[in-house]
Amino acid sequence: MTHRVAIVSAVRTPIGRAGKSYAGVHPVDLLAASLKGAVRGLPDPAAVDQALVGCVYQVGDQSANVGRNAWLAAGLPVTTPASTVDTQCGSSQQAVNLAASLVMAGQADLVVAAGVESLGRVTPDLSREGGDPYPPSLRSRHGMPHQAVAGEAFARAYGISRAESDAFGLRSHLRAHAAWENGIFDDHVVTVDGADGPLLTRDEGIRGDSTAEKLAGLKPAFDADGVITAGSASQLSDGSAAVLLASERAVAEHGLTPLAWVRRVVSVGTDPDLMLEGPIVATRRLLDAEGLTIGDFTLVEVHEAFAPVVCAWQHTYRAEEDRLNPHGGAISMGHPFGASGVRQLADLAHGLKTRAGLGLSVMCCAGGIGTGTVLEAA
Numbered sequence: 001m002t003h004r005v006a007i008v009s010a011v012r013t014p015i016g017r018a019g020k021s022y023a024g025v026h027p028v029d030l031l032a033a034s035l036k037g038a039v040r041g042l043p044d045p046a047a048v049d050q051a052l053v054g055c056v057y058q059v060g061d062q063s064a065n066v067g068r069n070a071w072l073a074a075g076l077p078v079t080t081p082a083s084t085v086d087t088q089c090g091s092s093q094q095a096v097n098l099a100a101s102l103v104m105a106g107q108a109d110l111v112v113a114a115g116v117e118s119l120g121r122v123t124p125d126l127s128r129e130g131g132d133p134y135p136p137s138l139r140s141r142h143g144m145p146h147q148a149v150a151g152e153a154f155a156r157a158y159g160i161s162r163a164e165s166d167a168f169g170l171r172s173h174l175r176a177h178a179a180w181e182n183g184i185f186d187d188h189v190v191t192v193d194g195a196d197g198p199l200l201t202r203d204e205g206i207r208g209d210s211t212a213e214k215l216a217g218l219k220p221a222f223d224a225d226g227v228i229t230a231g232s233a234s235q236l237s238d239g240s241a242a243v244l245l246a247s248e249r250a251v252a253e254h255g256l257t258p259l260a261w262v263r264r265v266v267s268v269g270t271d272p273d274l275m276l277e278g279p280i281v282a283t284r285r286l287l288d289a290e291g292l293t294i295g296d297f298t299l300v301e302v303h304e305a306f307a308p309v310v311c312a313w314q315h316t317y318r319a320e321e322d323r324l325n326p327h328g329g330a331i332s333m334g335h336p337f338g339a340s341g342v343r344q345l346a347d348l349a350h351g352l353k354t355r356a357g358l359g360l361s362v363m364c365c366a367g368g369i370g371t372g373t374v375l376e377a378a
Contacts, residue, residue, distance in 0.1 A: 004248050005103040006258035006378065010346035011037035011190045012241035014200040015334035019120025021200045022238040025192055027055075027062050031070035031116035031240040034339075037190035038112050038242035039076065043254055048244075049108035051082035052099050054091025054115035055338035057122045058084060059129075062338075066116060086338075087267070089305060090278070090363040090371035091115055092241065093341025097265035097373060099245050104262075109250040114242035115339035121238075142272045147366050148222040148233070150275035151306040155227050157274060158312035162227040166215040168307040169232035169331050176328025177208030184327055188350050203333045205235045232307035237334030241342035243349070258378035260349040260359065264290055270368040276309050278370020279362035280316050286360065286372050294319050298357035298377075301344040304329035305364050313362075326351070345373060352377040 011034055016022040022030060031053065039045045053067025068082035087094035092115025099111035134144045145153070155165065179185060180202050191198035210231065218229035246256055266285050270277040279302050287293065294300070294317045302310045302325060314324060327347060330340055341363055348359040352375060359375040 015239035027118035032074035034242035088365035090365040117336035117338040155308035160308040176332035179327035234330035234335035239336035272368030278364040282370035282372035303363035
């Protein structure tokens, strides 16, 4: 028997530029803010069966099971265990998918799924100190390129031009700016306080004054002949996000109100050298499993690792423009690696309150992985 699973709360912090407003905040405390926000409507947090947390760079400040450490730092009950998940950029979406699977299988009634990354404190270079994750036995089979190198190869493979990439980057910034101006995120953002109040009240990297001319003047960031610039690539960021998943039994027992229902989850593997096809493959897997078309979704979130990722997805599926990343994404809001999956799903769940119908969230992950989740409005 498969049990229905609801998202009953979904929160995130404003996303900071790496090492800026959250520079003095330990990632454990950054995550604790979202964990407390996710369970604030639950009469007894001790009812949570477990927490699953996505984090990519699990070294330094983010080592020793950052998920459990944040749960304890938040003052939440010691009886709730927590584990930390690494599926690269899809880490926290995978945490949601695993949590949902536990509830669907009847193995848990309440699970928190969350994510965190503080790229200002735990840098990619720090994560590689003392070892190489790609030994010759792996590189002899796959090149395991840097994600930016894969991004340019991906753009060439799908015929994405510099002009198209720039246009999407501009679209992301302008949509995210408009969303904040219109109060779209106000009901699900939790702040992190400093001595003088909230450190951030909005995503720090959004450039609402960006123009096509400004983007056209940027040099390619990774390849002199490439199409990806600082204006069409996701930003290194600090932030956290969390959702609370509940069975129908828990919804009734604790008097909770569903935001959305988790309808199906998926994780796929793709060519690790091209790397970024995960959203395309995950979408096809979900559509086939559910017997749906893209037109059946009122909202779609495709991870903005680089603009060509979403452009190629759109070439493949042709979603209506106003339904695809309607409030921007990682290019504008920022990309705290371990938190972006839950950030997308939190925005999607809240968006379904007004648009109703079905929502789709898909992500690409380093190493050639894709994660995907279908939500249904409550």
